[in-house]
Each structure stands twice: as C-alpha cells, then as structure tokens.
Amino acid sequence: MNSFFIISYVMLWAIVLVQSYFMVQAARAAKKARETPVLSPEETISRIMRGDHGVSKGRLFPQLQFETVQHGRIDLANNSKKGAIIAFASTSCEQCKLIYPIIKQFDQERQDISIMMLIDGPFNQVAAAIEKYDIPVPVTQITKEDMARLETGFFPFVYYLNERGEVQTKGVVNVHEQLELLVEKGQML
Numbered sequence: 001m002n003s004f005f006i007i008s009y010v011m012l013w014a015i016v017l018v019q020s021y022f023m024v025q026a027a028r029a030a031k032k033a034r035e036t037p038v039l040s041p042e043e044t045i046s047r048i049m050r051g052d053h054g055v056s057k058g059r060l061f062p063q064l065q066f067e068t069v070q071h072g073r074i075d076l077a078n079n080s081k082k083g084a085i086i087a088f089a090s091t092s093c094e095q096c097k098l099i100y101p102i103i104k105q106f107d108q109e110r111q112d113i114s115i116m117m118l119i120d121g122p123f124n125q126v127a128a129a130i131e132k133y134d135i136p137v138p139v140t141q142i143t144k145e146d147m148a149r150l151e152t153g154f155f156p157f158v159y160y161l162n163e164r165g166e167v168q169t170k171g172v173v174n175v176h177e178q179l180e181l182l183v184e185k186g187q188m189l
Contacts, residue, residue, distance in 0.1 A: 054152045055159065055167045061086065062150050064165045066116060068138040069126060076114055077165045083186065084114040084165070087173070088147070088157045091121030091129055095174065099156040100133035102176050107137050113183065118142045120155070160186035 055061055064077040076084045087103055089096035107115050115137040119126045126141040147153055158173045160183050168186030173179045 053154060054157060054170050055150070057167050057170065059167055061159065061161055061165050061167055066138070066140040068140050070130060071138040074116060074138045076116060076161065079114050081114045082112045083163060083168070083183070084116060084161045085179075085183065086159045086161065087115070087117045088152050088155055089117060089119045090155045091119060091125035093155040096156045097133070098174055100129070100135055102173065102179055104134065104136055105176060106179055110183070116140070118146070118150070120144065120147060158182060162186070
C-alpha cells in the first residue's frame with residue numbers, strides 16, 4: 001500500500017507541474033495579445049490604400065523569376081524595360097475582375113514596362129480567367145503560401161518595381177488612373 005501511495009503522490013505532482021506550465025504559457029500569450037494593437041476594419045483599409053501593406057518600399061521583391069501559365073519562364077530582373085508591374089489577383093475575388101481590362105489596356109499603352117500577374121486559385125480557374133478576360137501578360141498561378149512568402153494578402157494589389165527589382169510604389173488598383181499614378185510616382189523615385 002505504501003508504494004501505491006508514493007506513485008499516486010508523484011503522479012499528482014507531475015500533473016500539477018504540467019498544468020502550471022500550460023497556465024503560464026497561456027498567460028504569456030494573453031499578455032502578448034493584449035499588447036498587439038487591434039486595427040479597426042476602417043484602419044486596415046486605410047493602411048492598404050496608403051500602401052502600408054506588403055513588401056516595403058525600397059526593398060528587393062522576394063521573387064523575380066516566375067514559371068508562367070502561358071509564357072514559360074519569366075525573369076523580371078533580366079529585362080531591358082524601365083521597370084515592372086506585378087499585379088496580384090484571385091479567381092474568387094469579384095473586385096479583381098476590374099483589374100484584368102486595366103492590365104490589358106496598360107500593356108498595350110506601355111511597352112516600356114514589364115507586366116506580370118500572379119493569380120490565386122486552382123489552375124483550371126486561372127486558365128479560364130486568362131481566356132475569358134483575354135489577359136495578354138504573363139500569368140503565374142499562386143497559392144496562399146505563395147502570398148505569405150511574397151508578403152501580400154490583399155487583392156487586387158499592385159507593385160511597381162524599378163529595373164533592379166526594388167519596390168518603388170504599391171497599392172490597391174481599381175481604375176486605370178490609379179495604375180498610371182502608381183507607375184508615374186514609382187518612376188520619379
């Protein structure tokens with residue numbers, strides 16, 4: 001009977017120690033959550049519109065070589081153009097449908113700039129979007145993991161990169177004039 005009492009006593013203390021450890025970890029996580037500022041939806045949208053989202057201005061874009069759906073391998077770092085536009089869209093984003101004709105028109109007007117689209121969605125839906133909207137620029141299918149790696153989580157979001165692949169300007173684009181302004185500002189830097 002004595003050994004049973006000792007074993008149960010040791011087990012009880014082991015349970016108390018494990019439970020205490022998890023309670024301390026939970027308290028630390030709660031403290032960290034309280035210290036992290038919570039943004040209202042309005043502030044989040046404001047930050048996106050100001051370009052406070054994504055890869056920082058002046059930083060090299062995380063990836064400059066892409067395997068595209070319809071144009072093979074593209075290397076934005078080794079081209080002879082004045083800069084590059086990388087536009088993010090999604091097959092499940094209604095707002096993104098507005099950017100396809102904007103990109104198409106801009107591609108026709110500005111042959112001096114490389115344009116690349118990264119579209120989130122299943123391959124068959126990306127291919128269907130290319131066909132439906134007659135997207136003439138190279139398109140790469142991406143996933144949520146790619147979005148995280150490329151530090152971009154919103155659609156439609158556009159970066160303008162200089163010849164070296166550094167982010168000059170960025171932001172949400174819904175009309176042709178926004179894209180023109182984004183490029184114009186980027187070329188002035």
